[in-house]
Amino acid sequence: MSEVVVSGVIKRYGRVSALAGVDLTVPSGQLTAVLGPSGCGKTTLLRCLAGFERLDAGEIRIDGALVAGGGRHLPAHRRNIAVVPQEGALFPHLSVADNVGYGLDRAARRSDRVEEVLTLVGLAGLGDRMPHQLSGGQQQRVAVARALAPRPAVVLLDEPFSALDAGLRAGLRHDVRDALRADGATGVLVTHDQGEALSVADQVVVLREGRVVQAAAPASVYREPVNLWVAEFVGDAVLLPAVVEQGVARTALGEVPLAGAVPDGPVTALVRPEQVRLTTGTGGVAATVLRHDFHGHDALVGLGLPDGTRITARILDGDAAVALGSQVTVRVEGAARAFPTDPAPGRPSPAPVRLAG
Amino acid sequence: MAASTAAVAVALIPLAYLGVRTAEAGGDRIVAELWTERVGLLALRSLGLAGVVTIACVLLGVGTAFLVTRTDLPARRLFAVLAALPLAVPTYIAAFAWVSAAPRLEGFWPAALVLTLCSYPYVLLPVAAALRGADPAQEEVSRSLGRGGWRTFTAVTLRQIRPATAAGALLVALYVLSDFGAVSILRAETFTRAIFVALELGFDRTGALVLSSVLVALTVLLLAGETATRRRGAQYARLSGARRPVPRLSLGPARWPAIAALLAVAVLALGVPAVSLGRRLVAGTSRPGALPEVLTAAGNSLTVSLAGAALTMLLALPLGLLAARAPGPLTTALDRLAYLGYALPGVVVGLSLIFFGINVAYPLYQTRWLLALAYATLFLPLAVGAVASAAAQSPARLEEVARSLGRGPWTVLRTVTLPLILPGIGAGAALVFLTGMKELPATLLLRPTGTDTLATELWTSTAVGAYAAAAPYAVLLVVVSALPTWWLVARSGLLDREERP
Numbered sequence: 077m078s079e080v081v082v083s084g085v086i087k088r089y090g091r092v093s094a095l096a097g098v099d100l101t102v103p104s105g106q107l108t109a110v111l112g113p114s115g116c117g118k119t120t121l122l123r124c125l126a127g128f129e130r131l132d133a134g135e136i137r138i139d140g141a142l143v144a145g146g147g148r149h150l151p152a153h154r155r156n157i158a159v160v161p162q163e164g165a166l167f168p169h170l171s172v173a174d175n176v177g178y179g180l181d182r183a184a185r186r187s188d189r190v191e192e193v194l195t196l197v198g199l200a201g202l203g204d205r206m207p208h209q210l211s212g213g214q215q216q217r218v219a220v221a222r223a224l225a226p227r228p229a230v231v232l233l234d235e236p237f238s239a240l241d242a243g244l245r246a247g248l249r250h251d252v253r254d255a256l257r258a259d260g261a262t263g264v265l266v267t268h269d270q271g272e273a274l275s276v277a278d279q280v281v282v283l284r285e286g287r288v289v290q291a292a293a294p295a296s297v298y299r300e301p302v303n304l305w306v307a308e309f310v311g312d313a314v315l316l317p318a319v320v321e322q323g324v325a326r327t328a329l330g331e332v333p334l335a336g337a338v339p340d341g342p343v344t345a346l347v348r349p350e351q352v353r354l355t356t357g358t359g360g361v362a363a364t365v366l367r368h369d370f371h372g373h374d375a376l377v378g379l380g381l382p383d384g385t386r387i388t389a390r391i392l393d394g395d396a397a398v399a400l401g402s403q404v405t406v407r408v409e410g411a412a413r414a415f416p417t418d419p420a421p422g423r424p425s426p427a428p429v430r431l432a433g
Numbered sequence: 434m435a436a437s438t439a440a441v442a443v444a445l446i447p448l449a450y451l452g453v454r455t456a457e458a459g460g461d462r463i464v465a466e467l468w469t470e471r472v473g474l475l476a477l478r479s480l481g482l483a484g485v486v487t488i489a490c491v492l493l494g495v496g497t498a499f500l501v502t503r504t505d506l507p508a509r510r511l512f513a514v515l516a517a518l519p520l521a522v523p524t525y526i527a528a529f530a531w532v533s534a535a536p537r538l539e540g541f542w543p544a545a546l547v548l549t550l551c552s553y554p555y556v557l558l559p560v561a562a563a564l565r566g567a568d569p570a571q572e573e574v575s576r577s578l579g580r581g582g583w584r585t586f587t588a589v590t591l592r593q594i595r596p597a598t599a600a601g602a603l604l605v606a607l608y609v610l611s612d613f614g615a616v617s618i619l620r621a622e623t624f625t626r627a628i629f630v631a632l633e634l635g636f637d638r639t640g641a642l643v644l645s646s647v648l649v650a651l652t653v654l655l656l657a658g659e660t661a662t663r664r665r666g667a668q669y670a671r672l673s674g675a676r677r678p679v680p681r682l683s684l685g686p687a688r689w690p691a692i693a694a695l696l697a698v699a700v701l702a703l704g705v706p707a708v709s710l711g712r713r714l715v716a717g718t719s720r721p722g723a724l725p726e727v728l729t730a731a732g733n734s735l736t737v738s739l740a741g742a743a744l745t746m747l748l749a750l751p752l753g754l755l756a757a758r759a760p761g762p763l764t765t766a767l768d769r770l771a772y773l774g775y776a777l778p779g780v781v782v783g784l785s786l787i788f789f790g791i792n793v794a795y796p797l798y799q800t801r802w803l804l805a806l807a808y809a810t811l812f813l814p815l816a817v818g819a820v821a822s823a824a825a826q827s828p829a830r831l832e833e834v835a836r837s838l839g840r841g842p843w844t845v846l847r848t849v850t851l852p853l854i855l856p857g858i859g860a861g862a863a864l865v866f867l868t869g870m871k872e873l874p875a876t877l878l879l880r881p882t883g884t885d886t887l888a889t890e891l892w893t894s895t896a897v898g899a900y901a902a903a904a905p906y907a908v909l910l911v912v913v914s915a916l917p918t919w920w921l922v923a924r925s926g927l928l929d930r931e932e933r934p
Binding site: 126127128151152153154156158159161165168169178179222223226228232 | 828830831833834835836837838839840842845852853
């Protein structure tokens with residue numbers, strides 16, 4: 077149960093700034109996901125937290141106590157922060173029970189703490205196995221149990237599920253979140269997988285080029301992204317050129333209400349594909365079906381509007397079937413968000429259609 | 434880092450000293466020694482021997498490797514073991530066996546034959562490992578693109594094994610250039626023999642020094658040439674993916690000549706020495722007083738090699754750990770320099786350490802420690818390789834995890850790092866120890882007067898034609914050499930059971 081506060085942290089490798097002034101707070105007892113594309117500095121941030129790297133500037137405090145910064149560098153083994161690396165990194169010469177008990181002192185090792193955390197991760201009774209006798213998913217579970225066992229202040233998870241196949245991954249990440257919660261542990265999960273961050277974390281911190289762009293609850297990051305880059309990074313987005321008049325955006329999809337107060341003028345309006353509804357009746361805009369990507373539970377439909385704009389709609393399986401080339405009517409449900417039309421730094425002018433998966 | 438630099442410095446003492454002394458001899462003297470018909474002949478003969486043996490070894494090694502790994506040859510595993518076994522026979526013992534069977538055998542071509550039979554496993558082992566490890570998908574793609582079997586073999590398979598073949602050929606060439614025992618016993622006049630004769634019989638130190646320098650120059654040229662021809666990308670990275678057994682070529686009726694050829698090589702490389710040694714052994718052990726002499730020599734070999742292995746591992750530990758943990762240009766340079774010592778002929782190392790002992794470190798002269806230093810120079814790369822691959826068994830990531838679990842650096846070293854790397858380091862030490870047991874030229878030059886080892890006893894007896902007396906030492910040495918050979922063969926994967934498709 078510990079709060080981690082990171083302020084103004086800078087870390088350079090030669091002339092490259094991996095972290096360019098990171099500020100963030102990890103609330104006690106919660107799971108925070110650090111989300112970003114590869115190369116954004118998220119692994120460096122984790123290594124700085126763990127104490128494997130020295131900071132060039134800034135400071136890190138755990139429950140108010142300074143662990144790094146201002147000339148101080150508490151070595152990794154005194155920080156009470158346990159890591160779960162990407163590939164598990166179990167000690168190959170120790171049994172599962174000895175791996176889990178590695179961070180415990182002698183008395184605690186004899187208590188039933190080892191069996192307790194093994195049960196938490198769903199591996200009760202496998203203490204006598206050797207690591208090479210376990211499957212990849214089981215090895216990751218042991219790595220999580222090993223990190224939890226000494227009741228560290230913070231558990232750091234470095235893309236711990238990325239090496240597993242999709243089916244295993246979903247089950248394991250929810251088990252791991254439940255285990256962390258049951259143990260009351262504070263967790264930081266580093267990932268590049270938006271779905272993973274949004275589905276398991278209490279707080280999502282979006283990192284880009286060594287800086288925090290947004291830190292908020294998963295739903296806020298998805299519904300109220302601070303800029304177009306975040307909007308497109310955390311999910312599929314329909315971006316429409318629009319003109320605002322008295323709080324309403326005029327777009328190729330008709331007039332769409334806006335969330336929040338927006339001054340009049342040209343903007344880019346963000347609509348999520350699930351807000352675009354296909355109807356058969358009137359009261360919408362005509363569109364032609366250009367693509368149909370079936371995903372089972374839902375489908376993404378690519379549509380062309382009469383003025384040439386292309387958009388995406390998400391329809392649930394069981395909705396009326398659509399055929400390629402057929403004419404449909406579309407309208408927008410709910411409010412759109414407006415962003416300044418000036419392209420976000422480092423990003424080309426907003427493309428009208430994104431079918432990003 | 435500092436420890437590593439010191440280790441390399443110690444390993445390079447002989448080379449540095451050789452340069453200093455040669456320079457002291459003066460330019461005129463060097464030119465006078467160098468521009469003689471004899472030196473020219475020696476150079477031609479040494480290079481010719483290295484060339485002939487290398488070509489023969491590549492043909493024999495690649496052919497055998499292909500037969501045992503890629504065809505449906507009957508009794509493949511047996512033939513694989515038979516083909517690798519000559520490594521266990523030190524060249525001077527093979528030469529001794531041939532001479533004691535046919536005393537008139539001597540000169541260039543017999544030396545080439547014996548050296549080829551002893552050294553072709555140096556090509557066979559890496560090539561066989563490369564052939565087994567090569568991705569069959571590449572050959573399948575080549576065939577699916579319309580290339581026939583033979584064109585696929587030349588365009589894809591031979592390129593896959595090129596780095597392995599080149600590495601093996603380089604080893605053979607270096608080995609032949611630095612070989613002393615076999616060429617001396619078979620009286621093929623090469624540089625190593627000329628150096629030894631100049632020093633031991635003629636007491637001509639300057640002559641020996643100049644000859645050594647030429648030999649070192651040839652060795653360096655060979656190393657540089659290999660580095661230059663090894664093009665970028667020649668070291669193919671194997672892409673990840675499940676390994677599949679490679680489909681085997683059906684030999685059909687061609688398998689009988691193949692078997693006959695492999696058998697003939699085995700008889701020449703193993704049968705002749707075995708029969709010859711066996712016959713002499715009976716006579717040699719029945720000689721009165723043989724047993725105590727053999728035991729004394731074995732004891733000396735043991736202590737000298739143990740000291741050598743201990744010193745070598747002490748120097749290799751920082752270098753190997755550095756190579757595994759902190760790769761970088763400086764590390765690579767240190768690594769290369771250590772290999773230079775490996776390529777140095779034992780005669781040259783022995784010679785330069787004699788001068789070093791007399792002039793700089795007189796307390797060490799005529800002690801086992803000078804000999805241990807020679808072993809360290811000669812075998813450092815062997816030990817560094819073992820330490821580096823052992824260190825890879827304990828990746829830095831594991832240590833980080835251990836520290837994040839609240840364990841201090843010393844506890845991590847004791848509970849994680851050491852348990853993981855000690856077995857590999859032990860194997861490296863054993864390898865150095867056993868290789869030291871059979872080393873001949875440096876031992877011959879540097880042993881304290883009156884201390885005889887297995888190798889030097891064999892040498893002395895052979896020199897006076899006492900073949901029967903030499904036989905027990907030869908047999909013991911073969912037994913000693915067989916152990917590191919087994920380790921090398923097992924590591925090459927030649928003995929792995931085949932995965933069933």
